[in-house]
Amino acid sequence: MFKKIRKALLVSMVLAASTGAIQLAQAQTYPSKPIKLIVPFAPGGATDSVGRTVAEYLGTRLGEPIVVENRGGAGGTIGSAAAARSAPDGYTLLLGTAETFGIAENMFKDLPFDAGRDFTPVALATRIPSVFAVNPTVQANDMKGFIALAKGKSGKYNIGSPGIGTNIQLIGELLKSRFQLDLIHVPYKGGGQAMADLLAGQIQIMPSALSVAAPHIKAGKLRALAVTGPNRSPLLPQVPTMAEAGIPDFVVGGWFGVLAPAGTPQPVLDRLEKEMIAIGKMPDFKEKMLNLGGEGDVIAGKEFAAFITHETKRWKDIVQAAGIAEAK
Numbered sequence: 001m002f003k004k005i006r007k008a009l010l011v012s013m014v015l016a017a018s019t020g021a022i023q024l025a026q027a028q029t030y031p032s033k034p035i036k037l038i039v040p041f042a043p044g045g046a047t048d049s050v051g052r053t054v055a056e057y058l059g060t061r062l063g064e065p066i067v068v069e070n071r072g073g074a075g076g077t078i079g080s081a082a083a084a085r086s087a088p089d090g091y092t093l094l095l096g097t098a099e100t101f102g103i104a105e106n107m108f109k110d111l112p113f114d115a116g117r118d119f120t121p122v123a124l125a126t127r128i129p130s131v132f133a134v135n136p137t138v139q140a141n142d143m144k145g146f147i148a149l150a151k152g153k154s155g156k157y158n159i160g161s162p163g164i165g166t167n168i169q170l171i172g173e174l175l176k177s178r179f180q181l182d183l184i185h186v187p188y189k190g191g192g193q194a195m196a197d198l199l200a201g202q203i204q205i206m207p208s209a210l211s212v213a214a215p216h217i218k219a220g221k222l223r224a225l226a227v228t229g230p231n232r233s234p235l236l237p238q239v240p241t242m243a244e245a246g247i248p249d250f251v252v253g254g255w256f257g258v259l260a261p262a263g264t265p266q267p268v269l270d271r272l273e274k275e276m277i278a279i280g281k282m283p284d285f286k287e288k289m290l291n292l293g294g295e296g297d298v299i300a301g302k303e304f305a306a307f308i309t310h311e312t313k314r315w316k317d318i319v320q321a322a323g324i325a326e327a328k
Contacts, residue, residue, distance in 0.1 A: 030090055030268050031064040037258075039095045040079025042072040045162065045191040046128055046209040046292060050256040051095040053288050054125050054279075058258075061275040066093075072190075075165030076100040081112035084119065088263035090272065094119065096259045098167040101308050102315040107165050107324065115312075120269060121304040122258040123276035126294030129229030129253035130171055130207040131214070131236060133222040138204050143225040143245040146205065150181045159183040160203035162191040167254045170315065171207040171228060173322035174252065198222065209254065210235050210293025228252050235293055252318070255311065257304060273300040 039051035052068050059066035071079030076099040086092035094100075101115045113119075132143060138157075140146035150157050159176075161169035164187050176183050186203050188194040195212055197203050199221055206213075207228060214235045216222040226245040227233050242250035258276060260269060279285050280298025289295075299307060 030271060031062050033091065034064055035059070035062070035066045035090070036092045037066050037068050037095055038079045038083045038092065039068055039070050040072060040076035040083075040097070040100055041070065042190050043070050046211055046254065047095065047097055047256060049211065049292055050125060050128075050289070050294070053285070053292075054095065054256075054258065057279045057282065057285050058272075058275055061278060062271075075104055075108075075163060077104055077108070077111060077113070077165075080104075080115075083259075084113040084261060086261050088261040088265075090260060090264055090268035092261065093122070093272075094259045094261075095125075096121075096257050096308075098254050098311060098315065099165055101259075102312040103165055103167060103170060103319070105312070106316040106319045115308075118262050119259040120262055120264055121301070121308055122260055122269060122272045123280075123298055123300040124255060124257040124296075124304045124307055125276070125280075125298060126289045126292070127229075127253060127255045127296045128209055128211070128293045129227055129233065129251075129295070130168060131210050131217070131227045131233070131239060132175075132205065132207050132225040133198065133213045133217060134205045134225060135198060135201045135203075136221070136223055137201055138223070140225070141223065142240075143242065143247060146225055147179050147181065150183060151179065154182040155184055157183050157205060158186050158203040160186045160188060160194040160198055160206040162194050163187050163189060167252070167315075168194075168207055168209070170318050170322070171252050172205075173324055174250070174318050175207070177322045178247075178250075211291065214293070229295060231295070233293060233295075234290060252314070255307075257308075269301075276300055 037055045039048055041047040055066035055068050071082055076097055080100040083094035104111055105115055140149050159172045191212055198206050210233050217224045224236055224239040226242045227239050228242055230251050276298055277300050
């Protein structure tokens with residue numbers, strides 16, 4: 001019996017040593033071919049812009065090109081499911097968002113992936129708050145003015161979003177539930193369509209990503225009411241935060257980070273984390289994120305994992321308060 005146990009221990013030690021050797025070899029040679037970054041939303045929006053910027057800088061640091069593959073649909077869950085099914089070798093990565101890691105699991109049943117089980121967090125790239133913007137035909141110059149205008153006017157104002165399950169929808173739902181506003185939610189198939197209708201006056205208000213709305217606000221085609229970040233945005237320094245607008249505890253927005261399929265070798269993860277941290281310190285990368293409305297530092301590994309856990313709880317509270325989750 002003891003001989004069998006001893007033999008089993010020896011086999012385990014050999015296997016562990018072999019695994020360690022393989023992982024070391026992977027780390028030393030990784031990457032040796034192009035990498036794919038799945039962006040789970042359509043081209044043209046803030047998610048796509050962040051993804052392409054991360055791909056450019058991370059690819060340069062790694063010495064291999066990173067090809068962006070847009071796989072939109074179902075609030076980001078289609079692309080995320082595809083990434084979850086990919087080989088855990090570091091050659092397929094996912095640009096995770098608030099929608100795919102926090103909102104979807106709290107809103108929808110029967111998701112085709114498990115956010116906690118199927119992925120390993122690599123690094124948070126940036127956070128992008130939104131700005132509540134209205135069509136100029138709306139007779140309100142600030143957030144309190146809009147709330148007073150919409151209060152008690154059932155169905156008069158439409159609020160748009162890029163789709164069901166997006167952080168933009170949830171920010172709007174939070175406003176509705178906080179002040180009992182009967183705004184009609186109009187979901188679109190992307191941020192571009194929603195913005196076009198906001199400009200045309202088909203919808204009257206939307207909490208848009210800063211980089212998308214800022215040019216129209218500066219051109220006078222939209223009116224900004226407040227930003228949802230903790231501080232004023234350098235893109236729109238004249239626009240108050242929700243707290244400054246008299247609405248405390250309303251700091252929400254989108255976030256974007258790199259994740260790998262579960263089971264990706266630790267040395268590969270270590271390399272990716274190292275390069276993402278280095279990118280986060282580069283002034284030109286910071287400037288590009290700032291131009292997209294991004295804020296905050298790059299955080300990696302366990303710190304990023306803790307961030308996701310915290311944000312998931314926040315979105316769960318918002319979904320429950322708005323009463324919009326599917327039956328589990």
